[in-house]
Amino acid sequence: MRRRRLYSLVAATVASTTFVTTAFAATVTTAGAATPGPLAPSVTARPWLATDLTPAQRANLLIKQMTLPEKVDLMTGNQGDAPYAYYNAPIVRLGIPALKMADASSGVAPRGWSLLDTGQNATSLPSMQALASTWSTTTATNYAKVVAAEVLEAGQNVLLGPDADIIRQPFWGRADETESEDPTLNANITGAYVNAVQSQNVIADLKHYLGYNQETNRGSGQNDVVSQRALREVYALAFESVVKTADPGSVMCSFNKINGEYSCDNALTLRNLLKGQLKFTGFVLTDFGALHDTLKGLQGGTDMETGTLTVYDGALLAAVSNGTASEAQVDQSVLRILTTMFRLGVFDRSYTPSAIPVAAHDAVARKTEESAITLLKNSGGALPLSPATKSIAVIGADANILAAPSGAPWVSPTQETPVLNGILAHAGNASVNWVAGNDPVNAASMLEASSMTTVPSSVLTPTNGIGTGLQAYYWDNTSFQGSPATSRVEQQVNYDVGFLTTFGLWAGQTSQVPEPPVTSPTDQQSVVYDGKITAPKTGDYVLDLTGFGQATLSLDGNQIINMTGADGRKSNAASPVLSLAAGVPHTLHITYQATHPFDSLEPGTLLLQWKTPASTYSPAIKAAAAAAKKAQVAIVYVRTYEGEQRDRVSLKLPQSSNELIAAVRAANPNTIVVLANSGPVTMPWLSSVPAVVETYFGGQEQGAALANVLWGDVNPSGKLTVTYPTSDTAIPPGVTNPWATATNLNVTYGEGINVGYKAYDVAGIKPLFPFGFGLSYTTFGYANLRVTPAVVTAKTPVNVKFQVTNTGVVSGAEVAEVYVGLPSSTGEPPKRLVGYAKRTIAAGGVSAITVTIDPAGPTNPLSYFNTTNDKWQIAAGTYTLYVGSSERNTPLSTTFNIATAV
CATH class of the missing domain: 2.60.40.10 (Immunoglobulins)
Structure with missing residues (x-):
C-alpha cells in the first residue's frame, strides 16, 4: 500500500466537497502549457501505454498486472498527501499516474498548490447559477474552457464539478453552486460544461448524485423520502442527459440518504440506475465522508473513496482477503477508473504546471457576468444611467468587497473589481460618495429571522464609550474559566465559528466581519459582550438571541433572555416587549457558551436580533439617507451571505437592508437597488423603487460588469433560473424551510414532480418574479x-x-x-x-x-x-x-x- 499520512484536525472533520489545506505548497517555476508526452518506461515493457489500443483494451492489460493491494489502493484516495482538493497518488511500479483533483465549478480553489506568478490565485468566475442565468451553452463552453485550462495550469487533471443538483427549495445555502430549479436547463448547461472540460484531457466529476437539495443535517443522516417518479423526472434527469451527451468521466455520490440508504451505499440509485439504466461508464467517487459501509459501498457501486480512509483502504483489502467482499466487484471498479483515465488522456499527457493568462481569463469572467446580470425592474427609464449624471451615492457596507460564496467553491481571485470599484472607474467626472448605511454580512446573517434583523452597530456603544459596537471578552473554554484570552470591540453580536467562517483559506475572505479569535477551526469558546444599546425611535422593541449554544442577555442589570440550547439544534429566545425611548442608552450584558454544537462543523454561533417599530432607522441608515438626498442618483447595494453547510433561516435580506432601501428611497426617488444573492430574496420595497438589478455572486469582475450594465454599455439579457416568492410563506405545498424540520432527519418530498415554477403553477401561487424572467433596455x-x-x-x-x-x-x-x-x-x-x-x-x-x-x-x-x-x-x-x-x-x-x- 502507498504511504499514508495522518490527517490534521481539519482534514479529519470536514464533510464537504472538499477544502483541506495541506501542510506544504509546491512552488512551481515551470512555464508552458501542459503537453502530451510519453510516460516511461517503454510500451514494450508496459503494453497498456500503447495509444493505438482502445481504452478498454489498455485497462484490461493493466489490471492483469495489478496486485489486490494495488487495486484497493487505486480505489482509495490519499487526502493530505499533496496540494489538491482530493488526491490519488501514483502507483509507480505500473506507471499509473496520480489523480490530482481540483475544486470547483466556478474556478480552481486554493488547496495548497502554488504558481510562480499567481500563487494560489485563479480566475474567480461568476457562480454556476449566474452562468445558467445567461441561458447560453456557448457562454457555458467558454466558461468551462477557462476552468479546465486553469486546472491544467495548476498541474491537475480532475475537476470536482460541475454541479447538476436541482434548487428544490429557496432556502438552500448552496444554491450558488448549481444552475437552476429546472432539470432541462441544468442538463444543457452542465452538458456543455462537461464536454468543454473533457476536451482538454481533464476528467469532469458531475455532482452531487442524487437528491442533494439542502445543507441542514446533511452530515447527520438526512434522508430524502422521494418517489421514484420524482427521482427520474426531476433529480436524476440532468445526470441522465449529461451521461448521454457528454459521457462524464466521474460522478460524485452525495451526503444524504435516499429512501433510507446513503447515496454512496445505494445500489438502487448507483448500480441499478446510474450504471445500469443510464449506462454511465465512468467511475463513482465519494464526497468527503459520504461513504459509510465497506460492503454496501462496493456492492452499491462506489468505485473510489476520497477524502477519508475509513471505509475502503485497509477495511476493503481485509474484506476481500477474507472472502467477505468480492474481488470481481473490486475489478469492476478498477476497470472503470483505469478505462476513464485512458479514455480522457490522463496516461498520455504530462500535466505540467504553467502560468495562468490572467487578463484573457479575467475577460471571460467579466463577459459571463455581463450576460448573467438580470434586470428585474426598470420604471421610467431609470436605467441606463445618463452620462450627464454628476453625483452618485453608493450605499451598502459590502460594496467594497466581492460577493462570493463561503466554503469549498471559494476561489482566490487573480484580481478584484467589487461594485464600488466598478462604479468609481466608470463614473468619469461624476462625484461618487460611498456611505455604508448598514453592517457587513457574515455566516451568522444566515440565521436572521424574517421578522427581525441583526441589531446594527450604530445603536451599540462599547464599555469604553468610544466608537460603535460592544466590548467582547473571549475565553478558550466554554465555562469562563480563568482570564479572557482576548478582549476587543465587536461591531455586532454575530459570532460564528465553523465551516463557513474559520475553516480553510476562505476564512476571512468572504466577509469583512473579523473572525472570532480561535486557535483551531472548531474551537468551542465562551464570550461576554458589554456595552450600551440606544433605541433610535421611541416604541416597542423585542430583542432575540439565536444560535448554537446557550446564552443570556441582561438589560440594565435584569436578565430578560435565557437561551438554554441543545445539541444538534438551532435555539433562540426572545425578550418581553420592551418600551424604549429614543436616545436613551441602556446597559447591555450578554453571555455566550458554545456548549451545544449543531454538528462537528458548526460548533458555535450567536446572533443578537431585534424587532423594531415600523420605519425605525439606525443612525447609520439616517446618514445614508442624508447622503442619498444630496446625490442625483442613489445606488443601494445589498447582499446575502450563503454557502455550503448551512441553509438560510429566511428569504429576507439581512443587516437592515430592507430598512436601508426604504429610507434611501424616501430621500431620493432615483434609487437603484443592486442585489447580490444566490437564493431568492423578498422585496417589500419593490413597488417604491424604480430599478432593481440582480448580479448574483458575480465573480472577480462583478463591479466592472455591473457598471457596464448600469451605464448601458451592455444591455442586460440575463434571466432568472429560480422562482422568487413574494414571502417566506408564499411557497408551494410540500416544501418547507429545512430549519423548521431540523429535528426530523426524514425530509418528505411531498411536492413530487412539481418542483420550482411547476409547483407554483399547480398551487396557483403568483410569484414575485417567475422562472425565466428578465428585462432589457429594449422590448x-x-x-x-x-x-x-x-x-x-x-x-x-x-x-x-x-x-x-x-x-x-x-x-x-x-x-x-x-x-x-x-x-x-x-x-x-x-x-x-x-x-x-x-x-x-x-x-x-x-x-x-x-x-x-x-x-x-x-x-x-x-x-x-x-x-x-x-x-x-x-x-x-x-x-x-x-x-x-x-x-x-x-x-x-x-x-x-x-x-x-x-
Whole structure:
C-alpha cells in the first residue's frame, strides 16, 4: 500500500466537497502549457501505454498486472498527501499516474498548490447559477474552457464539478453552486460544461448524485423520502442527459440518504440506475465522508473513496482477503477508473504546471457576468444611467468587497473589481460618495429571522464609550474559566465559528466581519459582550438571541433572555416587549457558551436580533439617507451571505437592508437597488423603487460588469433560473424551510414532480418574479407561431417556429423560451421547459427562430416516467406549446396531437 499520512484536525472533520489545506505548497517555476508526452518506461515493457489500443483494451492489460493491494489502493484516495482538493497518488511500479483533483465549478480553489506568478490565485468566475442565468451553452463552453485550462495550469487533471443538483427549495445555502430549479436547463448547461472540460484531457466529476437539495443535517443522516417518479423526472434527469451527451468521466455520490440508504451505499440509485439504466461508464467517487459501509459501498457501486480512509483502504483489502467482499466487484471498479483515465488522456499527457493568462481569463469572467446580470425592474427609464449624471451615492457596507460564496467553491481571485470599484472607474467626472448605511454580512446573517434583523452597530456603544459596537471578552473554554484570552470591540453580536467562517483559506475572505479569535477551526469558546444599546425611535422593541449554544442577555442589570440550547439544534429566545425611548442608552450584558454544537462543523454561533417599530432607522441608515438626498442618483447595494453547510433561516435580506432601501428611497426617488444573492430574496420595497438589478455572486469582475450594465454599455439579457416568492410563506405545498424540520432527519418530498415554477403553477401561487424572467433596455414582441410537421408522432422531431421582433430603439439579446404542457392523463404540471434560444436582435429587427423538440432527446421533453413499467413514456393526446419571455409570460400558444403512445 502507498504511504499514508495522518490527517490534521481539519482534514479529519470536514464533510464537504472538499477544502483541506495541506501542510506544504509546491512552488512551481515551470512555464508552458501542459503537453502530451510519453510516460516511461517503454510500451514494450508496459503494453497498456500503447495509444493505438482502445481504452478498454489498455485497462484490461493493466489490471492483469495489478496486485489486490494495488487495486484497493487505486480505489482509495490519499487526502493530505499533496496540494489538491482530493488526491490519488501514483502507483509507480505500473506507471499509473496520480489523480490530482481540483475544486470547483466556478474556478480552481486554493488547496495548497502554488504558481510562480499567481500563487494560489485563479480566475474567480461568476457562480454556476449566474452562468445558467445567461441561458447560453456557448457562454457555458467558454466558461468551462477557462476552468479546465486553469486546472491544467495548476498541474491537475480532475475537476470536482460541475454541479447538476436541482434548487428544490429557496432556502438552500448552496444554491450558488448549481444552475437552476429546472432539470432541462441544468442538463444543457452542465452538458456543455462537461464536454468543454473533457476536451482538454481533464476528467469532469458531475455532482452531487442524487437528491442533494439542502445543507441542514446533511452530515447527520438526512434522508430524502422521494418517489421514484420524482427521482427520474426531476433529480436524476440532468445526470441522465449529461451521461448521454457528454459521457462524464466521474460522478460524485452525495451526503444524504435516499429512501433510507446513503447515496454512496445505494445500489438502487448507483448500480441499478446510474450504471445500469443510464449506462454511465465512468467511475463513482465519494464526497468527503459520504461513504459509510465497506460492503454496501462496493456492492452499491462506489468505485473510489476520497477524502477519508475509513471505509475502503485497509477495511476493503481485509474484506476481500477474507472472502467477505468480492474481488470481481473490486475489478469492476478498477476497470472503470483505469478505462476513464485512458479514455480522457490522463496516461498520455504530462500535466505540467504553467502560468495562468490572467487578463484573457479575467475577460471571460467579466463577459459571463455581463450576460448573467438580470434586470428585474426598470420604471421610467431609470436605467441606463445618463452620462450627464454628476453625483452618485453608493450605499451598502459590502460594496467594497466581492460577493462570493463561503466554503469549498471559494476561489482566490487573480484580481478584484467589487461594485464600488466598478462604479468609481466608470463614473468619469461624476462625484461618487460611498456611505455604508448598514453592517457587513457574515455566516451568522444566515440565521436572521424574517421578522427581525441583526441589531446594527450604530445603536451599540462599547464599555469604553468610544466608537460603535460592544466590548467582547473571549475565553478558550466554554465555562469562563480563568482570564479572557482576548478582549476587543465587536461591531455586532454575530459570532460564528465553523465551516463557513474559520475553516480553510476562505476564512476571512468572504466577509469583512473579523473572525472570532480561535486557535483551531472548531474551537468551542465562551464570550461576554458589554456595552450600551440606544433605541433610535421611541416604541416597542423585542430583542432575540439565536444560535448554537446557550446564552443570556441582561438589560440594565435584569436578565430578560435565557437561551438554554441543545445539541444538534438551532435555539433562540426572545425578550418581553420592551418600551424604549429614543436616545436613551441602556446597559447591555450578554453571555455566550458554545456548549451545544449543531454538528462537528458548526460548533458555535450567536446572533443578537431585534424587532423594531415600523420605519425605525439606525443612525447609520439616517446618514445614508442624508447622503442619498444630496446625490442625483442613489445606488443601494445589498447582499446575502450563503454557502455550503448551512441553509438560510429566511428569504429576507439581512443587516437592515430592507430598512436601508426604504429610507434611501424616501430621500431620493432615483434609487437603484443592486442585489447580490444566490437564493431568492423578498422585496417589500419593490413597488417604491424604480430599478432593481440582480448580479448574483458575480465573480472577480462583478463591479466592472455591473457598471457596464448600469451605464448601458451592455444591455442586460440575463434571466432568472429560480422562482422568487413574494414571502417566506408564499411557497408551494410540500416544501418547507429545512430549519423548521431540523429535528426530523426524514425530509418528505411531498411536492413530487412539481418542483420550482411547476409547483407554483399547480398551487396557483403568483410569484414575485417567475422562472425565466428578465428585462432589457429594449422590448421584444412575439408573433407567427407555427409547428411542423403537420402530423406529429411520438418519434417525430417537432419544429417550433416563431418570430421575435426588437420593438425598441437599441440592440438587445432576448432568451425566447418554449414550454410544453403534456396531456392531462399524464398527471404532469401545466408547463415544462423544453427549449429556448438566445438571439441578439438589432433595434427594429426581426429574428426567425426555430426550436426543435426531439421526443427522443436526452431530456425526454415529451415523456413522463411511468413507474409501472419503469420507463419513459410518451402519451397519446393533445400537447400545448407556450412561447414567450418567461414561464409566466407566454403570449404565443398552440397545440399539436400525438395519436399513438410510445
